[in-house]
Amino acid sequence: MSIRILFVEDDAQWRNVLLEAMAEAGYQAEGVASAEAAMVRSASEVFDIVVIDNELPGMSGIDFLPHLLGMRPGIITIVTAAQSTVSLAVEAMKRGATDFINKPFALNDLASMISVAAERVSRRAFAAGNSVAAISIVAESPMMRILLDQVAAIAPFNTTVLVTGETGTGKELVARSIHQLSPRRTHPLVALNCAAVPEQLLEDELFGHVKGAFTGAQSARDGRFEQADNGTLFLDEIGDMSLPLQSKLLRVLQEREFEKLGSSRTVKVDVRIIAATSADLEHRLEDKSFRSDLFYRLNVVHLRLPPLRGRTEDIPLLAEQLLTRFCASTGLPAKKIDDTAWRALTSYRWPGNVRQLQNAMERAAALSGMNPTIYLHDLPEEVRGGSPTGVSTWLASSEPVPLQQIPDEGLNFDAVVTNVERELLLESLNKAGGNKLRAAKLLNMKRTTFVEKLKRLQIEAADGSVKDEQQTQ
Structure with missing residues (x-):
């Protein structure tokens, strides 16, 4: 496969040197001079690796990292810095950098680093190409065969689906199977683990924000609903969502519209929702930690995944x-x-x-x-x-x-x-x-x-x- 690399480097001469070196190594490489320009390119193009200089005009490299990872979760990032300290390297890693290299560096050193990153990209692609998400879920047991029949039956429709089962039973795999069998398969499947995002950040993850919505919001950002427009949004561990956010999610499910943080403009989306949880939602309903109206809105089709000991x-x-x-x-x-x-x-x-x-x-x-x-x-x-x-x-x-x-x-x-x-x-x-x-x-x-x-x-x-x-x- 061809590896695509984006260099974010404001030194035009050095940027050209990097691009030539990568072209000779067989990579497809592009370059931009600022984090803001990189954000625009990353929104319209898919890159496998992004090499970011920290000392940029405007937004710095490590400040850009969270924005990039928000748009392209899982992308491999390498941060370079001339004024490097241990604390800066640690901060870059905390913000999601895959690797860090001090300037000045030899081209061979960067080439080796990119080679390792490219191998990682290739392994991911291989795993994705050979994944059971390509509708090869193992189903010898009767209960799994019934479940796959249900998946095939509901996939063509826009019906909201609730998938429940113990941790590790393959709820996301079922969601991906539904998406792949649906008319939405040519559009994105966007996944979000609600339990993995701090409550104060989850609303931003779901709905996005406009520039200036809060301290540090130097540019606008699309949330997962907009990213999944015309596709499927998989909300894992929905049972861990706070009650205030549950009410906002309910409105989106009912009206298919929302407002970004800091904006009064209504955004309309066409998204199929697949929610999943390992929690006992009926118990959550009893103790009032989960809204009954949201439960009934999600529970249109309920798929129960058996534990492995049951299959x-x-x-x-x-x-x-x-x-x-x-x-x-x-x-x-x-x-x-x-x-x-x-x-x-x-x-x-x-x-x-x-x-x-x-x-x-x-x-x-x-x-x-x-x-x-x-x-x-x-x-x-x-x-x-x-x-x-x-x-x-x-x-x-x-x-x-x-x-x-x-x-x-x-x-x-x-x-x-x-x-x-x-x-x-x-x-x-x-x-x-x-x-x-x-x-x-x-x-x-x-x-x-x-x-x-x-x-x-x-x-x-x-x-x-x-x-x-x-x-x-």
Whole structure:
């Protein structure tokens, strides 16, 4: 594939040198002299990599980063700076820079950096081209076949869809499938995780703002509704949205119009809404943390995704598919799975669902290296000792560990206890929808103790679904 690069550099002579060097390396490169000009180009053209000088006339490079990433989420950005400090590099990374390089630099150094970025772009493209989002959702189990029939039936219409299911079951994948099967497939599918954006920024993310709407709003910005015009907007974790924003979303669903922050001008949009949540919305309705009128507006078609433990027939095909895709994208040889490993995979409960299975297969592939077979020891520890519940059978009860479960060669007491603790924490979080306070109550534990255990076992860093109780109110 041809990699497109945009250079944002106000030194015209140096900009031309960069463009010539990239052209010789086989890239398609363009250059502009300011962040404002880059914003215009990025709004009309799609670039894979943007190299931004920090010292620009007008808006600086690192101030431009959030605007660029708002327009093109996931784009690879490299910031260059002549007056560089460690704090500046750290600030650039905090604002979304992929990499940072000091000026002056050798062209070879930048070329190496861009080569790494281009390889990353290529891997993404490969993964997208081979994704199950291309309507290849694994569906051997009867309940998944029924769900795919429902997806195919509703896709041609503009009906609002609510997708529910545990974390990691593939709600976004279903949304993408609906979009790909719909007449809107030639227009954008825009996704937004409502739980991942701070409440004070979520309104701006949804509706955008005009220049001067608030301190730092140096230019206008389109929100996700405008970005998705004539296409589909996927709102993930809708259950975590605050009540004031819920009322504004309800109006857009009813009237298909809204006002940007700082503007009184009404903007009309033609957008299909697909909402998703891992929360129990009926419970949220009872405790008044979710509007009933919004629920009924979203709940026109309700698709319920089963957890992976409820569709065990799909585990073998899913595991093979995920393993094949990862090996192909990383250059590893094709691999088969040993019978003993298969037994562990199919007997484990998978509290993290398909996402946890994907992580397990990628881990196994990486640890097995060039070996063409994945064995039991390549799987994560919790899967190797898996049982039909996903938690050791003795763990689910208050009974002590039976002595006969201790092997002849003995065991590592600390490792077993840590694993038990980790499984309990993960299971409680899964049952509580990621809410720490509720999970702690399930274990009859203080929230502070629960949080300390999460930090000690690094569970919070590994699972982005963990939420504070404030986020779920």
